[in-house]
């Protein structure tokens with residue numbers, strides 16, 4: 481019932497030319513894969529050129545961040561409507577690297593999420609615990625605070641434009657993946673939280689992605705879990721073959 485989403489987060493990698501080449505390689509590899517929402521998130525400077533290349537294909541475009549104001553004296557920021565203008569349908573918000581290095585908070589995640597939805601984008605809202613949180617037995621309380629704060633004040637209707645990404649920080653870029661059971665446990669917890677914050681039908685419909693060292697050889701196990709609806713992929717999205725293999729987890 482929930483259409484799976486496989487999203488590639490290219491982070492701070494690739495020039496415009498390299499981004500175009502990657503998506504050019506990717507398109508034919510995924511052209512025959514149906515029933516999966518395929519998203520790539522290049523750096524800002526490559527968005528509009530990549531948009532030209534993916535037009536008419538089954539590959540959708542995301543930005544890696546946005547600001548919450550529509551315009552104004554906000555040097556260096558990019559508004560959701562400008563992302564839309566550049567061809568984006570999605571935007572990643574609150575990635576752990578932004579929380580860790582750029583002062584992103586649940587409050588800024590919340591403002592950005594609302595602004596993104598208002599501009600007609602789908603927000604991929606990221607949450608995840610640190611290793612220290614997990615070791616202290618605080619995974620669920622950390623996730624609860626991030627979900628509550630990040631989605632505060634949203635109408636139940638708006639959740640149609642939200643995808644949640646659970647990315648345990650200790651699994652990002654480390655080669656350590658959460659086990660299928662560890663990921664499923666948190667995904668089920670997030671879905672229950674969404675029942676209590678919104679309602680059952682919203683929770684049944686919302687896609688919850690797993691992220692953190694997702695690779696072609698572990699995606700199948702993760703995707704077989706009942707509450708895992710897709711993946712947010714970093715490292716393995718930088719090569720067309722490995723990303724296409726993840727997108728084709730079901731084939």
Ligand code: PGA
Nearest residue numbers: 652653692693713714715
């Ligand atoms: P990774 O990154 O797949 O390289 O662990 C995931 C992410 O940061 O979204």
